[in-house]
Amino acid sequence: MILIDSIPFAEMKSEAVHIFPDECCGFIFGNEHADGTRKVSKINVVNNAKPGDKRRRFEISPKDYMQAERFALENDILLLGIYHSHPNHPAIPSEHDRVAAQPWFSYVIISVMQGQFDHIRSWRLNDASQFEEEQISSVHLNKII
Amino acid sequence: MATVIIPTPLRKFTNQTARLQVEAGTVGEIIEKITFDFPELKKHLLDPQGSIRSFVNIFSGDDDIRDLQKEKTPVNESSVISIIPAIAGGKY
Numbered sequence: 236m237i238l239i240d241s242i243p244f245a246e247m248k249s250e251a252v253h254i255f256p257d258e259c260c261g262f263i264f265g266n267e268h269a270d271g272t273r274k275v276s277k278i279n280v281v282n283n284a285k286p287g288d289k290r291r292r293f294e295i296s297p298k299d300y301m302q303a304e305r306f307a308l309e310n311d312i313l314l315l316g317i318y319h320s321h322p323n324h325p326a327i328p329s330e331h332d333r334v335a336a337q338p339w340f341s342y343v344i345i346s347v348m349q350g351q352f353d354h355i356r357s358w359r360l361n362d363a364s365q366f367e368e369e370q371i372s373s374v375h376l377n378k379i380i
Numbered sequence: 381m382a383t384v385i386i387p388t389p390l391r392k393f394t395n396q397t398a399r400l401q402v403e404a405g406t407v408g409e410i411i412e413k414i415t416f417d418f419p420e421l422k423k424h425l426l427d428p429q430g431s432i433r434s435f436v437n438i439f440s441g442d443d444d445i446r447d448l449q450k451e452k453t454p455v456n457e458s459s460v461i462s463i464i465p466a467i468a469g470g471k472y
Contacts, residue, residue, distance in 0.1 A: 242469040258470065266409075292470035297437040300464050302429065304387060308398060314388045332469035335435065337389035338424075357436070 236272045237315075237341055238254075238372045239263075243278040243348040247351050251320035251345040257289035258345055262303040263343060264312045271314055279303060284357050290361050292331070293319045297332045312314060316341035316359075326356040336360050341369055382459040389465065393420040403445055406450030410461055425463070435466035440466055 243263065250259045259368075260283050266273040270380075280327035281303075283379060285294035295317070307314040317340060338360050346353040354361070357369040381401040385438065394400065394414075395409050404410045415422040427433050438445045439462040445453045455461060 239426060254453075260467075291472060293468065295467040297464045297466075298442070299438065300467055301462050304385060304462070304464075307388065308385075317467055317469075319469060324471040329470060329472045330456075331472070335466065335468045337387075337465050338465075339389040339392055359413075 236345075236370050236372060239275040239343070239355075240265075240274065243275050244355075246278050246280065247318050247343070247345055248355075251347050252350060253285065254283070254320065256274060256289065256322045256351045258283055258285075258293040258296055258320050259298045259345075260293040263315045263318055263341065264303075264307060264314055265315050266308075267315070268281065270290055275343075277312070278318065279306065290322060314348075316343065318343035318345065320345045320347050326354055328358050332337060333360075333364070334366075336366070338364075342366070375376055382410060382458060382461055384462065385462040386396070387463055387465055389464065390421060393424070394418050396450040404455055405446050405449060406449075406451065407440065407453045407461060410455060411438075411451070436457055436463060437464040437466060439464060 261278050261280040263275045264277040267273050281295055281299040283289050283293045284296040285292045303314055321344055326346040333334050342358045345355050358366040359369045361367045381403045384400040384402055386398055402410050402413050425436055440453055
């Protein structure tokens, strides 16, 4: 289960719509409770560094990644994962997403259809390196969508 | 000893340790030591031939070791070595 606070949710949604038809990307920060529930309290929007077609690919520069890890260590917060958008495509991870995915991280995907926010889903790799959906709290979502 | 910053997704293989102190002369020696101490790191950092995986970036300070002397990049007590996974993806 992953909870996304209203401010980071609004920021992700806004960025995904603003960048459409390109893919946006960034980091999600927060904490993880003993029962495994994650709570996203902050995001950091970064530039999609992918050379060429950004409409179906994203890439985060090593320096942006290094800064995100430093930010987390300095602020006693966890770097929980990555978010990105799928313009005119469902929020389902592709094989390209899977092969590049890291263990433990949450991968939040925002679907934007024709320039409008459509839906959001979150995924994590299992021990067999396959994505499994991580439920986003529906009660929470009802409050913030 | 050099400081090695372990990226969050790999900390489950280092007993949740974020920073490791390692006595070594080069980046290559650091990788060798940490994969010996934490064997589960190996498949995430090294390919079957024992080279650093192409989608793993190693930085010494703010510099990519590919722009320095790669695995032979020297380290000292003030060195901060960051292991940085490549982050990428796309809708299809």
